[in-house]
Amino acid sequence: MDPIPLPAPVWLFKALHLLLLSLHFVAVHLLIGGLAVAFVWNLVGFLKRDAVYRAASNEIAGYLPVVVTYVINLGVPPLLFTQVLYGPALYTSSILIGAYWISVIFLVIAMYAVLYVMAQRAAGGRAWWGWALLSLLIALSVAKIYVTNMTLMIRPEVWLELYRAHPGGTALPPHDPTALPRWVFMMLGGLTITGAALMVVGRRRIFSAERQRFFVTHGGRLTLLFAPLWGGAGWWVWQNQPGAVAQRILAGAIFSKVGLAWLAVAALLALLGLLAQGRKGPLPVALTVVVGLLAIVADALAVIFRDGLRDTTLALKGFNLWNQPVEVNLQVLLIFGALLVVGLALTVWLIAVMARAKPVTEITK
Numbered sequence: 584m585d586p587i588p589l590p591a592p593v594w595l596f597k598a599l600h601l602l603l604l605s606l607h608f609v610a611v612h613l614l615i616g617g618l619a620v621a622f623v624w625n626l627v628g629f630l631k632r633d634a635v636y637r638a639a640s641n642e643i644a645g646y647l648p649v650v651v652t653y654v655i656n657l658g659v660p661p662l663l664f665t666q667v668l669y670g671p672a673l674y675t676s677s678i679l680i681g682a683y684w685i686s687v688i689f690l691v692i693a694m695y696a697v698l699y700v701m702a703q704r705a706a707g708g709r710a711w712w713g714w715a716l717l718s719l720l721i722a723l724s725v726a727k728i729y730v731t732n733m734t735l736m737i738r739p740e741v742w743l744e745l746y747r748a749h750p751g752g753t754a755l756p757p758h759d760p761t762a763l764p765r766w767v768f769m770m771l772g773g774l775t776i777t778g779a780a781l782m783v784v785g786r787r788r789i790f791s792a793e794r795q796r797f798f799v800t801h802g803g804r805l806t807l808l809f810a811p812l813w814g815g816a817g818w819w820v821w822q823n824q825p826g827a828v829a830q831r832i833l834a835g836a837i838f839s840k841v842g843l844a845w846l847a848v849a850a851l852l853a854l855l856g857l858l859a860q861g862r863k864g865p866l867p868v869a870l871t872v873v874v875g876l877l878a879i880v881a882d883a884l885a886v887i888f889r890d891g892l893r894d895t896t897l898a899l900k901g902f903n904l905w906n907q908p909v910e911v912n913l914q915v916l917l918i919f920g921a922l923l924v925v926g927l928a929l930t931v932w933l934i935a936v937m938a939r940a941k942p943v944t945e946i947t948k
């Protein structure tokens with residue numbers, strides 16, 4: 584337990600952490616799914632000389648650099664909250680895999696640069712699927728490093744041995760049955776959420792009717808296919824939890840219900856995908872809003888459930904998050920609150936600007 588008291592109550596940090604991490608997950612899912620879809624569409628567009636696929640992939644390439652700004656800016660605050668709430672656990676695991684952990688900075692910079700190359704080639708009408716694949720592989724590696732660290736932080740029993748064997752930060756933790764399912768869960772979530780996003784994007788009036796239909800039907804198919812797989816991956820994560828953790832979650836009042844609610848939302852998304860995949864035009868406004876909201880809710884529920892798994896695991900190993908010393912620092916808290924409101928307002932404004940922006944193909948016409 585960290586002897587330095589927290590400057591605000593645990594519940595406040597927790598609430599902010601869950602809110603911002605949910606948004607980070609949405610952005611990560613859009614990035615991973617967007618890259619995968621853009622790669623396939625661009626490849627198909629050039630292999631089959633299909634102008635529709637090429638143009639649609641170029642639109643996605645135009646969105647992706649902006650998505651990364653959200654991945655990063657919505658990742659930093661929850662990282663700070665995780666450090667505050669779980670300091671002794673997260674700092675230890677980050678140091679143990681230090682070489683990989685620090686490499687995230689350089690990997691994200693490289694991935695970002697590649698995205699700009701892609702967007703530039705898209706604007707020039709050239710093929711870029713190879714660059715998309717490179718960027719996707721980098722993103723998948725970053726995700727793997729995150730999963731490795733977030734899994735290692737809840738395994739204090741392996742820390743000492745790991746440090747003794749590799750004190751230089753080049754260690755990789757011993758096998759953990761939950762690590763692969765967690766990573767697969769995040770990747771399949773990417774394709775599900777991106778499918779939902781395409782259904783939403785297909786409503787934009789700046790696109791021709793043909794392009795709208797393309798986005799809506801392909802988004803629908805993607806969600807219809809991947810939401811059930813995402814559900815399966817969630818079940819896989821759950822099945823691999825240690826018995827004591829699963830028992831405590833099932834005995835508790837909240838997290839088992841959150842897990843079931845997440846499954847229900849994933850099923851609803853699949854249903855909406857079924858509805859969208861055969862459409863001749865965009866979804867009605869109300870349904871488009873529902874799809875967008877359900878995608879965000881699905882990620883928020885996944886984040887809450889994941890948090891329950893972590894807190895339960897750590898509590899069973901003697902780290903009870905809620906027992907930390909707290910000494911409220913009102914001044915700091917007020918400044919933080921004000922900056923958060925300004926930051927969120929700016930984010931909403933940026934999204935609004937982005938929504939009004941013209942697509943790449945129209946700019947280069």
Ligand code: HEM
Pocket residue numbers: 604607611654655657658659660661662663665691694721722723725726727729730731733734765769889
């Ligand atoms: C390509 C870029 C990125 C990808 C693909 C990515 C992916 C992921 C994934 C897969 C997880 C979940 C790990 C798990 O559940 O085991 C995660 C969690 C997280 N990521 Fe990202 N991430 C990226 C960039 C960032 C950046 C730049 C930051 C912040 C500086 C960040 C902050 C976080 C935080 C704080 C968590 C969760 C911490 C917690 O468990 O409380 N991520 N990320």
